[in-house]
Amino acid sequence: MAKRFAKLSSFEFPADRLLAVLTNPDFQVAREKNNGAVEARVVEVERSAAKLVYEVHTTEYAKGITGVDKTKTEKAVSRYEFDLPKQEGRWTYKGAHADKVVVWGQIKVGAAGKASTMDADFNVEVKIPLVGGKVEAVVIAETEKTWPSYENLIREFAGK
Numbered sequence: 043m044a045k046r047f048a049k050l051s052s053f054e055f056p057a058d059r060l061l062a063v064l065t066n067p068d069f070q071v072a073r074e075k076n077n078g079a080v081e082a083r084v085v086e087v088e089r090s091a092a093k094l095v096y097e098v099h100t101t102e103y104a105k106g107i108t109g110v111d112k113t114k115t116e117k118a119v120s121r122y123e124f125d126l127p128k129q130e131g132r133w134t135y136k137g138a139h140a141d142k143v144v145v146w147g148q149i150k151v152g153a154a155g156k157a158s159t160m161d162a163d164f165n166v167e168v169k170i171p172l173v174g175g176k177v178e179a180v181v182i183a184e185t186e187k188t189w190p191s192y193e194n195l196i197r198e199f200a201g202k
Contacts, residue, residue: 044144044167045178047185050159051193055200057158061129061151063199064160065122070098076195077188078103080115087121094124094131104138107173142169145181160196 053060063069067084074082081101088095097119104114116138124131129152135145143166150161166181168174 043175044165045175045182046163046165047182047189048161048163049189050161051196052154053158053160053193053196053200055158056156057129057151057153059200060158060160060196061124061126063196064131064149064151065094065096065124066199067096069195069199070096072199073192073195074098074100076191078110092126094126095122097121102137107170107177143167144169 067086070084071082079100079102083099085097085099086095087097100118100120101115102118104111104116118135118137120133120135122131122133130148130150132148133146137143137145145164145166147162147164152159152161164182164185166178168177168181170177
């Protein structure tokens with residue numbers, strides 16, 4: 043069974059600026075590098091007034107049951123699909139172990155007067171008998187631990 047991390051974050055700037063940060067390719071590259079990616083690039087797939095679809099292609103250090111192996115790298119792709127008028131998006135992550143590890147989530151931006159909120163969730167399911175639940179717990183704990191730096195990066199980009 044999948045594990046989930048959900049967080050409602052508040053920001054001191056308007057919702058349209060928050061959405062602009064979250065859909066900024068430079069922010070996505072910085073976020074990935076902040077999370078340990080060796081390389082990251084954004085490929086826009088579709089853009090209209092109502093929809094934005096892009097992929098973040100990364101090279102990451104190899105990950106396994108025992109943790110991170112910095113002697114090897116793996117490719118991964120995260121796909122984001124934003125409904126711009128609703129200010130919400132869904133994303134999926136596919137790494138080297140996509141047959142056993144499924145990662146997905148969603149982001150909803152909201153207005154709070156002159157400020158904004160981001161309601162985000164992160165889900166992970168590891169389909170490995172006996173240890174899958176333990177690996178999921180480690181991934182969720184790491185996500186929770188790094189969340190403040192993610193929020194700080196959002197604030198940094200909003201100030202640019």
